[in-house]
């Protein structure tokens with residue numbers, strides 16, 4: 001089913017869905033919302049809600065009253081009710097929201113009553129799916145809402161907001177329009193070459209090339225967006241006692257890890273989630289790597305190696321006063337190819353007076369070196385800047401829109417398709433050869449915004465949303 005098959009405002013199933021729309025937990029949240037959408041939403045609302053006095057059931061007006069159990073008339077919660085009649089609602093269907101007290105029990109009871117009164121429990125993302133099917137949002141906006149909910153940093157939320165505003169939809173739809181224009185010109189020539197003015201292939205080629213370039217830029221920028229959305233896993237590794245746990249504590253600004261002067265203190269992998277300059281990060285403190293007969297330590301070291309292999313970036317810590325050793329070099333050789341690596345000389349404060357830190361620096365031109373003191377905090381800002389810069393997070397500030405994984409795959413495939421069209425052009429093939437992959441590229445961009453997308457794909461996208469959205 002595509003959007004075109006569904007008349008605006010229609011409900012393909014004809015049923016009314018209900019879900020708790022807010023995060024609920026015992027003892028938390030002062031307000032919780034149960035949301036209903038569908039043709040029976042108002043009927044169910046009226047059955048469950050008692051509004052005293054002469055309050056009118058007008059659309060977009062808040063009613064005050066009580067949710068009651070129609071079976072015995074007992075009051076379940078004191079609440080507000082918000083009625084939004086179609087099509088002026090998120091789903092473009094009739095929507096009723098019960099704003100109940102927070103916590104777990106009352107809100108669950110209200111949901112149960114709504115289900116008993118004829119609503120069906122909504123699947124994940126089903127409200128958004130209806131909003132999409134009824135033409136209220138395109139797919140990029142719907143996905144941006146889910147990204148807003150999942151955002152772990154201010155910058156990620158800003159990117160999501162740009163998506164909700166339609167920034168990505170406009171970019172993609174604009175590129176698709178340009179391709180459609182070219183396709184129309186080409187197809188017209190395929191059918192009516194002699195009736196039309198001649199087509200300048202170089203202009204068509206230039207336009208396809210320009211769109212391809214823009215798609216590739218979007219694909220490249222999406223990696224930065226991913227950093228903001230998903231965060232970086234950064235492993236701190238090094239020999240025992242070089243100060244890995246101290247660095248974790250410094251960056252997370254709390255005493256997260258145990259620090260002692262005994263080598264081999266950290267045995268297990270320790271994770272700490274934090275934000276550095278607005279970029280979400282999971283920092284991994286690891287057991288110091290060295291040969292040992294201690295069984296527990298050996299297991300810890302094995303985990304250190306795994307963390308090293310699975311990290312997006314590695315901070316390799318060494319002891320500045322001791323200098324770069326053969327053991328440090330061996331550790332560096334363990335870092336997988338292509339993983340951003342930063343060499344961090346620690347204990348700057350303990351360097352003998354007069355000794356320049358540069359003297360202790362290893363011969364590793366490929367990895368930047370930063371000198372810090374995890375004890376005093378000296379060099380912390382340099383380290384953060386070097387880490388983010390090294391991971392490509394430095395260019396995040398100028399980022400306007402960012403494709404998610406699904407969108408990136410489609411955009412990359414569209415760019416590849418255009419490349420093949422350009423090859424056909426360069427080989428001087430007839431117009432219809434140009435159009436084959438061009439059509440595929442247009443369909444790919446249509447799948448990003450949802451103009452051309454199958455029901456199976458839609459189900460998959462919306463099933464990743466949370467319940468009640």
Ligand SMILES: Nc1nc2c(ncn2[C@@H]2O[C@H](COP(=O)(O)OP(=O)(O)OP(=O)(O)O)[C@@H](O)[C@H]2O)c(=O)[nH]1
Nearest residue numbers: 240241242243244245246264265266288347374375
């Ligand atoms: N002078 C000085 N001492 C430090 C610094 N950073 C850590 N230390 C000390 O070095 C010792 C080891 O620190 P940890 O943070 O436990 O080192 P680690 O690398 O986690 O050690 P393991 O868990 O055993 O591998 C402790 O006594 C720390 O106080 C520093 O910047 N300067």
Ligand SMILES: [Mg+2]
Nearest residue numbers: 244245265266
């Ligand atoms: Mg430690």
